Amino acid sequence: MHHPHHDAVVTLMRRVAAEIVLPRFRNLAADEIEEKAADDMVTVADRESEAALTAGLAALDPGIRVVGEEAVAADASLVDGIEHGRVWIIDPIDGTNNYASGIATFGIMIALVEDGETQAGWILDPVADRLCHAVRGGGAYIDGVRVQARPSGGERPSAVLATYYMSEVEIAALYARAERAFTVAPMPRCAAEQYPRLVLGTNDVALFQKTLPWDHAPGSLFLREAGGVVRWPDGEDYHVGDQRRGMLAAASPALWDQAAKLLFG
Incomplete structure (x- = not known):
């Protein structure tokens, strides 16, 4: 089961990964990384990724507002009322500290939220090219294959x-x-x-x-x-x-x- 905007969202995420996020990975100059707060980094790639994702999502449906992590960092009031109406929520690069350090554990994440409940979500790992997505009431998928959570199966959890x-x-x-x-x-x-x-x-x-x-x-x-x-x-x-x-x-x-x-x- 897919959300009506699924194909457009995935195409947008893959384009941003290929054109913005991956080319800058392990390729950032010192002046392209800054510390927002103690132990909280932001890079030029986060900002460019968010700008491209925001523009792409805004074009899909003008009735859905877009809230991105870096936009909220610049203007905290943008997060107000996030639990009302329809909202796209963007994390342009999740795991920025890893990304900025050259560690391949980061992702691009988008959620569509309606009245505080997530209706659809997408998590792209650009390095592994793994796409996790879910639709409310419609299952969880990795690269299009439905998945069920399984225990680790070790001696202790x-x-x-x-x-x-x-x-x-x-x-x-x-x-x-x-x-x-x-x-x-x-x-x-x-x-x-x-x-x-x-x-x-x-x-x-x-x-x-x-x-x-x-x-x-x-x-x-x-x-x-x-x-x-x-x-x-x-x-x-x-x-x-x-x-x-x-x-x-x-x-x-x-x-x-x-x-x-x-x-x-």
């Missing part, structure tokens, strides 16, 4: 724990709780890679601290449509517009329950 904003004491306590039942795995520092890992059986659960809409709108739909869950500690499903910290994603409801008991119990 695999957990990835983001620890932004946490003190060393809090981090140590979190790891101690998780390690009672889970093997803690390294995080890719890239939602465009983390959500597919939860579907493909690389990781079973992931704890996120940053919950910005462009990082989570496409991936949360992709994981849910594959049979996983993305919820707040109180058990409420994630939806765009809510930016609490400490959100837990899991490959199945049972894995979520098991992890939530340990991490939040």
Whole structure:
């Protein structure tokens, strides 16, 4: 099942990957990378990617507003009302720190959100040329093949724990709780890679601290449509517009329950 705009969105993403994102990968001059905030990079490629994606999406349907990560960085008010009406949400390069460091773990992400619920999502890994997409009520797909989330199948399930904003004491306590039942795995520092890992059986659960809409709108739909869950500690499903910290994603409801008991119990 495809969204009516599917082919146009995919063509646009592939063009931006081929013309803007890949040519600049491992090819950025020092003055083309800047630090937006501590540990938060932006490059000329992020800006050019977002400009091209914004123009392309705006042309598809003038009734849908476009909100991009870098536009919001420049004008925070653009994110206001993101849970009302129809909105394209763009992450022009997710995993910019990786991209700027020459590490091939980054992606281009687009979500179409209506009244706070993601209706369709696309995640392109330009290096592997892997396209993950999902349609609300219509399934999750990798390169056009329908997928179901599968457990990692290891002796213990695999957990990835983001620890932004946490003190060393809090981090140590979190790891101690998780390690009672889970093997803690390294995080890719890239939602465009983390959500597919939860579907493909690389990781079973992931704890996120940053919950910005462009990082989570496409991936949360992709994981849910594959049979996983993305919820707040109180058990409420994630939806765009809510930016609490400490959100837990899991490959199945049972894995979520098991992890939530340990991490939040």
